[in-house]
Amino acid sequence: MTDNVVIQTSSLTKEFLRDEFHVVALKGVDIEIHKGEFVALMGPSGSGKSTLLHLIAAMDVATGGNIRVLGQDLRALNDRQIARWRNENIGFVFQSFNLIPVLTALENVELPLKLTNLKKQERLDHANTALKLVGLGDRTGHFPRQLSGGQEQRVAIARAIVTDPALILADEPTGNLDAGSAQDILSLLSQLNKEHGKTIVMVTHDPHAARFASKVRYLEKGELLAEGAVPAD
Amino acid sequence: MFRYLPFVLKNSWRNRRRTTLTIVSISVSLCLLGVLMAIYYAFYFTDATPSQALRLVVRNKISLAVPMPEYYRDKIRQIPGVRDVAVSQWFGGVYKDRRDPKNFFARFAVEPERIIAVRGEMKMPEDQKQAFIHERTACMVGKALAEKQNFHLGDRITLQGDIFAVNLELTVRAIYDAPENNEVLYFNLEYLDQAMGSKRWGQIGTFYVLADSPDSVPRIAKAIDDSYRNSPVQTKTESERQFQLGFLSFLGNVKMILLSICAAVTFTIMLVSANTIAMSVRERVREVGVLKTLGFTRGTILSLILGEAVAIATIGGAVGVLLASGLCGFVRNGPAFSDDIRHLSIQPPVALACLAVAAVIGLISAFIPAWNASRTSIVEALRSTE
Ligand SMILES: Nc1ncnc2c1ncn2[C@@H]1O[C@H](COP(=O)(O)OP(=O)(O)OP(=O)(O)O)[C@@H](O)[C@H]1O
Ligand SMILES: [Mg+2]
Numbered sequence: 001m002t003d004n005v006v007i008q009t010s011s012l013t014k015e016f017l018r019d020e021f022h023v024v025a026l027k028g029v030d031i032e033i034h035k036g037e038f039v040a041l042m043g044p045s046g047s048g049k050s051t052l053l054h055l056i057a058a059m060d061v062a063t064g065g066n067i068r069v070l071g072q073d074l075r076a077l078n079d080r081q082i083a084r085w086r087n088e089n090i091g092f093v094f095q096s097f098n099l100i101p102v103l104t105a106l107e108n109v110e111l112p113l114k115l116t117n118l119k120k121q122e123r124l125d126h127a128n129t130a131l132k133l134v135g136l137g138d139r140t141g142h143f144p145r146q147l148s149g150g151q152e153q154r155v156a157i158a159r160a161i162v163t164d165p166a167l168i169l170a171d172e173p174t175g176n177l178d179a180g181s182a183q184d185i186l187s188l189l190s191q192l193n194k195e196h197g198k199t200i201v202m203v204t205h206d207p208h209a210a211r212f213a214s215k216v217r218y219l220e221k222g223e224l225l226a227e228g229a230v231p232a233d
Numbered sequence: 234m235f236r237y238l239p240f241v242l243k244n245s246w247r248n249r250r251r252t253t254l255t256i257v258s259i260s261v262s263l264c265l266l267g268v269l270m271a272i273y274y275a276f277y278f279t280d281a282t283p284s285q286a287l288r289l290v291v292r293n294k295i296s297l298a299v300p301m302p303e304y305y306r307d308k309i310r311q312i313p314g315v316r317d318v319a320v321s322q323w324f325g326g327v328y329k330d331r332r333d334p335k336n337f338f339a340r341f342a343v344e345p346e347r348i349i350a351v352r353g354e355m356k357m358p359e360d361q362k363q364a365f366i367h368e369r370t371a372c373m374v375g376k377a378l379a380e381k382q383n384f385h386l387g388d389r390i391t392l393q394g395d396i397f398a399v400n401l402e403l404t405v406r407a408i409y410d411a412p413e414n415n416e417v418l419y420f421n422l423e424y425l426d427q428a429m430g431s432k433r434w435g436q437i438g439t440f441y442v443l444a445d446s447p448d449s450v451p452r453i454a455k456a457i458d459d460s461y462r463n464s465p466v467q468t469k470t471e472s473e474r475q476f477q478l479g480f481l482s483f484l485g486n487v488k489m490i491l492l493s494i495c496a497a498v499t500f501t502i503m504l505v506s507a508n509t510i511a512m513s514v515r516e517r518v519r520e521v522g523v524l525k526t527l528g529f530t531r532g533t534i535l536s537l538i539l540g541e542a543v544a545i546a547t548i549g550g551a552v553g554v555l556l557a558s559g560l561c562g563f564v565r566n567g568p569a570f571s572d573d574i575r576h577l578s579i580q581p582p583v584a585l586a587c588l589a590v591a592a593v594i595g596l597i598s599a600f601i602p603a604w605n606a607s608r609t610s611i612v613e614a615l616r617s618t619e
Contacts, residue, residue, distance in 0.1 A: 054611070059525075059612055079530065083525065083528050083529065084530075086528050094523075098615075100523070103240070112527045114236050114237065115527070115528050163528075
C-alpha cells in the first residue's frame, strides 16, 4: 500500500439480514482509490452503491473483508472514535440534501464545527468561508425552505467541506435537481477536486454526471466490475 | 454543552403548536402540584412561632372528640417547668346559617384569665381584657375573624348549640390581635356551665399548657402522659404545632392524600410529556442519522434530545409556579380551617422543587425515545422517511 491510497478494500462483503430475507449487498469488493481521484460509482438500482459508500464513511459495518480509509483500519475504532474520525475526515453529501430545517444556512454549515474545539467566532468564519466557496455568501441567514434545491445542495456541500475533510462522499448529489442546478453542483465538486485536492467518490445514475469524474467504476449485483470494464448492456 | 443550547432551543420550538400545548399542560399540572406542595410545605415544614413553641396541648389519648377529667389540671400544674394551664372546650354550634362555610369558625369555652395568660401573644386594650374577664356572657374574637364577620365591640352573637344542647347569647367585649389563631371566638366556660345547669360531669376537651422554655416542652409532654399512663383515662400531650397537624388528620390522612394527588399529577404529565417527546423524536429519526453522519456521537444526540425535553418541561414548570402563586392568593382568601392555609404562598424551596420535578419529568419522559433514537444505526435512520 502506497501513501497516496485513500481507500482500499479487500473482499469487502456486506449482508443484510431482514426477518426471513437475506440480502447480499456487496460481494467481495476490492477497490483502491487514490488521493486526488474523482471516482464515479455507477450501477443499477440495488447494486450496492450506497452500501459501499456507507462502509467507506464508516456509517455501517462490513460483514466481511477489510477496509482501510485514509490509512485507518475502520474496524479498529470504537463508536466515539469513528464519530470523531468521520467528523474530521469525511464530508458526506446526500441526494436529499438533509439540511436541518430549523437552522439557517450558516448554522447548518457551522454544525459539524460544534464538535471541534474551535471558538464561536472561528466557527462562524469557517462556515462563512465555506458558504462563499459554494457561491452562497449572500444567503447565510436563509433557512433551507427559503432556498432552491440547487442552493440547498450547495449549503450541504459547504457543510461537508467545512471541516476540511480529505474525502468527500456524495450519494447521487444531483438526483433531486434540475439539469441547470445539477451542472452547478458537478462543477463545484470538480472544482473541489481540482483546486482543493479533495478525493471524491460520487454515486450517480447519470452518465453525463459521470463525465465530470476522472474514473468510473461499475457495481453489478454487489460485485465491482474490473477497472475499465463496462456493463454488457 | 452550552454551545448546543441554541440548537436545542430551536429544536424545541420546531413544532410551535405542539410545544405550546405541552408547555400549557405541564404548567397547569405543575400549578396544581405547586399549590399542593405549598400546602404540604406549610403544614409540615413550617416552624412553630415563638409563642407556639412554648405551648403544649393535652387531650384524651383516645381522640380529640373524647373529653377527659378536668381535675387533671391540678396535677399538670405541679409538673416542673409548667408555668400555667388553661382549659379549653370546643363548643361547635351553629352561627346564623350552617350552610354558609363563612359562618364556620372555631369557638371555645375557656377561663378568660387563664387563656389570656397562656396565649400571651394576644394583644388587646386593657379595658377590653377586663370586660371579657368580668362579664359572664362576654366573648373575645380574633381581629381577622372580626374583620371577616364584621364584628364590632358590643355586637350580640347567638350560637346555637349542637354538641351542647344550649343556645348562647354572647356580647363582643374584646377584639385581640395575634400572629396565629386569629380567627377564634373565646367565651366564658362559666357561662356554658350555667346555661347547661351542670358542670359537664367534670369533663374537659383540652388543656393548654404554657412551658417556661421551648426546651422543656418535650420533657413536660412526657411527664404529663406518664402521670396518667396507668389511669383509666390516658392523655396525649403534643406541642401546639404537632397538635394542629394532628387536628388536620381529622380530615383524613392529609399527608397521604396530598402525596398521592401529587404522585398522580406527576405521573399524568409524565405520560403526556412522554407521548409528545416520542412523537417529535420519531419525526426526526432521519435528522439523527444526518447528525451522526456529521460526527455527532450517541451520547451527544442523547443529551440533545433530553435537553430539549428538559427545556420544554422546565419552561412549563416555571409558568406553572407563576400560576400556582396566583392560585395561592385565592386559597388564602377562601374559608380557611388552618392558619397555615391563611398564609399560603409559594416559598422558594417549593418553587425550586416544582422546577426540579418539571425537569425530572422531562428527563424521564424523554429517556426511552431519546435512547432509542441515539442507538438507531445511521443507515437505518437515514432510510426513515417519516
Ligand atoms: N438497511 C438495509 N436493510 C436491508 N437491506 C438493505 C439495507 N440497505 C440496503 N439493502 C439492500 O442491499 C442492496 C443494495 O442496496 P443499496 O442501497 O446499496 O443499492 P444502491 O445501489 O444504492 O441502489 P439505488 O441506486 O437504488 O440507490 C439492495 O438490495 C437493498 O435492498
Ligand atoms: Mg443508493
